[in-house]
Amino acid sequence: AGEGSAAVPGDGAGPPAPERVLFPPTFSVSEIKNKQRRHFMFLRWKQQQRKEKLALKKKRRKEREALGDKAPPKPIPKTIENQRVYDETTVDPNDEEVAFDEATDEFAPYFNRQTVPKILITTSDRPRGRTVRFCEQLATVIPNSHVYYRRGLALKRIIPQCIARDFTDLIVINEDRKIPNGLVLSHLPDGPTAHFRMSSVRLRKEIKRKGKEPTEHVPEVILNNFTTRLGHSIGRMFAALFPHNPQFIGRQVATFHNQRDYIFFRFHRYIFKSEKKVGIQELGPRFTLKLRSLQKGTFDSKFGEYEWIHKRREMDTSRRKFHL
Amino acid sequence: SPQVVWSMLGNRQFCSYKMTTKTQNFCRNEYNLTGLCNRSSCPLANSQYATVREEKGRCYLYMKTIERAAFPRRLWERVLLSKNYEKALEEIDENLIYWPRFIRHKCKQRFTKITQYLIRIRKLTLKRQRKLVPLRRKIERRENRREEKALIAAQLDNAIEKELLERLKQDTYGDIYNFPIHAFDKALQQQDAESESDSDAEREEDDDDDEDVDKREFVEAEDSELSDFEDMDKLETSSEEEQEEEEEVEKKASHSKWKGKMPLKGPARRKRPYIEIEYEQETEPSTKTKAA
Numbered sequence: 001a002g003e004g005s006a007a008v009p010g011d012g013a014g015p016p017a018p019e020r021v022l023f024p025p026t027f028s029v030s031e032i033k034n035k036q037r038r039h040f041m042f043l044r045w046k047q048q049q050r051k052e053k054l055a056l057k058k059k060r061r062k063e064r065e066a067l068g069d070k071a072p073p074k075p076i077p078k079t080i081e082n083q084r085v086y087d088e089t090t091v092d093p094n095d096e097e098v099a100f101d102e103a104t105d106e107f108a109p110y111f112n113r114q115t116v117p118k119i120l121i122t123t124s125d126r127p128r129g130r131t132v133r134f135c136e137q138l139a140t141v142i143p144n145s146h147v148y149y150r151r152g153l154a155l156k157r158i159i160p161q162c163i164a165r166d167f168t169d170l171i172v173i174n175e176d177r178k179i180p181n182g183l184v185l186s187h188l189p190d191g192p193t194a195h196f197r198m199s200s201v202r203l204r205k206e207i208k209r210k211g212k213e214p215t216e217h218v219p220e221v222i223l224n225n226f227t228t229r230l231g232h233s234i235g236r237m238f239a240a241l242f243p244h245n246p247q248f249i250g251r252q253v254a255t256f257h258n259q260r261d262y263i264f265f266r267f268h269r270y271i272f273k274s275e276k277k278v279g280i281q282e283l284g285p286r287f288t289l290k291l292r293s294l295q296k297g298t299f300d301s302k303f304g305e306y307e308w309i310h311k312r313r314e315m316d317t318s319r320r321k322f323h324l
Numbered sequence: 325s326p327q328v329v330w331s332m333l334g335n336r337q338f339c340s341y342k343m344t345t346k347t348q349n350f351c352r353n354e355y356n357l358t359g360l361c362n363r364s365s366c367p368l369a370n371s372q373y374a375t376v377r378e379e380k381g382r383c384y385l386y387m388k389t390i391e392r393a394a395f396p397r398r399l400w401e402r403v404l405l406s407k408n409y410e411k412a413l414e415e416i417d418e419n420l421i422y423w424p425r426f427i428r429h430k431c432k433q434r435f436t437k438i439t440q441y442l443i444r445i446r447k448l449t450l451k452r453q454r455k456l457v458p459l460r461r462k463i464e465r466r467e468n469r470r471e472e473k474a475l476i477a478a479q480l481d482n483a484i485e486k487e488l489l490e491r492l493k494q495d496t497y498g499d500i501y502n503f504p505i506h507a508f509d510k511a512l513q514q515q516d517a518e519s520e521s522d523s524d525a526e527r528e529e530d531d532d533d534d535e536d537v538d539k540r541e542f543v544e545a546e547d548s549e550l551s552d553f554e555d556m557d558k559l560e561t562s563s564e565e566e567q568e569e570e571e572e573v574e575k576k577a578s579h580s581k582w583k584g585k586m587p588l589k590g591p592a593r594r595k596r597p598y599i600e601i602e603y604e605q606e607t608e609p610s611t612k613t614k615a616a
Contacts (some may be wrong), residue, residue, distance in 0.1 A: 129427055224483055248497050249500075253488065255484050272501055
């Protein structure tokens with residue numbers, strides 16, 4: 001084997017050496033000074049590795065077949081969701097404390113059907129075309145919502161006015177360089193305020209294979225994967241945007257899907273083709289949100305009491321730790 | 325002497341304060357009164373010169389005279405102007421008395437402009453300032469990548485479909501959808517309490533009763549189309565064994581009646597029931613039974 005490898009450097013870029021040539025264990029490809037030869041040797045080393053891997057796979061498969069029924073079950077591949085660091089604030093469905101909290105928090109009047117959601121959508125100063133169109137489309141998606149443009153008005157001053165006019169929620173879409181990039185969602189009679197970073201916004205015309213416009217029917221709401229306490233409260237915030245009685249005739253559904261701390265919003269129309277099959281067709285805008293901060297009162301950047309802020313240094317350290 | 329200076333710097337040789345553009349020459353000297361490079365506005369080429377400059381919101385009048393030309397440190401004399409606009413104009417006048425008209429006029433003009441922009445600054449700071457937060461490239465890239473990966477991991481369509489089917493199973497939609505086998509199952513579940521063996525038997529019966537169910541379904545669908553007009557409003561999707569003709573008729577009816585509600589699906593979706601072989605097979609026995 002040593003002779004084989006000693007003979008090869010003389011080939012350089014010559015024809016590939018025969019298969020029986022092995023690399024001696026103390027030999028490292030990176031020690032060859034000549035780049036061409038080094039590259040050549042590296043390729044051969046790689047080929048050999050691949051061959052070994054293939055042989056190993058074949059062997060394993062044969063063993064598996066030979067065992068037949070007695071073969072041990074296939075190991076489950078590890079995913080980030082599998083390996084997620086267990087969060088101690090995960091909500092247990094039967095938790096009484098959580099149920100009690102939810103019965104008495106700011107969304108209780110909504111969930112007890114005492115209030116009907118009425119939403120004000122606005123933007124930061126001087127919105128550009130994309131943001132304007134996005135606001136309009138969002139207004140068609142969320143029932144009972146109104147778009148007002150902010151002509152230099154301060155948020156702190158419009159909030160009391162909104163409360164006076166019976167609005168329950170306020171959405172502010174922040175814009176930068178002509179694209180919307182932030183969302184502030186505030187529940188009005190001094191409810192929590194959530195600040196999100198918005199990304200990959202797609203307007204209706206940019207969605208492929210979309211259907212017709214969303215109709216006036218009240219859509220259903222799907223909230224997926226909001227597991228921790230924080231996630232739960234954010235989920236309730238989103239649920240409080242939509243009226244309680246979805247009109248199933250409209251067959252529209254708005255989805256907020258949380259995956260690894262990113263909340264994906266989609267708006268679909270569904271049709272049940274059979275009992276086990278449903279077809280969905282995307283209409284309406286889509287965007288993704290990432291929570292940046294949750295504040296207890298209404299919007300107040302200086303003196304507000306923050307319930308949760310995303311601190312990059314502390315919270316982004318582990319790849320398998322998520323907060324929502 | 326100033327003439328020599330001007331003939332050198334202004335016209336022929338290099339002046340480091342001079343900035344030339346296509347139409348005009350500008351002077352970058354901080355003591356320049358007008359900002360243009362002219363014989364009368366060059367602070368280097370005039371031995372008697374004055375400017376108005378502002379520092380931290382206060383305006384000062386700077387003056388340069390021939391007597392102090394030898395002392396660069398004491399060259400520019402500074403006078404603080406009052407905050408009151410008219411008083412400051414008077415102060416300029418009395419300080420620049422007997423000075424050339426051009427300089428006096430331009431000083432007052434410059435002072436006016438400065439006060440105007442100071443007022444605007446003060447007004448703007450009272451309004452909301454836009455806070456610029458710098459993006460960190462590495463973090464942006466990381467977050468974008470993670471978002472893509474999360475999107476792939478989410479498998480949104482599957483999740484939504486699963487959730488909708490779950491809701492259908494749990495009967496949140498009530499009576500809107502008539503899936504007969506589903507109803508059959510539910511009826512049986514209501515009759516039998518928990519036994520799984522019974523449900524196995526039910527499933528076998530289901531397979532046997534398929535054709536009967538077909539027959540039933542065919543008849544019911546006809547009835548619903550002809551008789552109940554109010555049911556047309558509810559989008560009663562017919563059973564899983566939809567016949568092609570019925571589907572066509574329904575779609576035509578729907579197109580004429582509800583233009584907005586029944587979604588115009590793309591060609592891909594409309595083709596599906598036609599492509600699937602299952603449908604064709606299932607229609608055959610029913611037509612056979614019908615003929616029989």
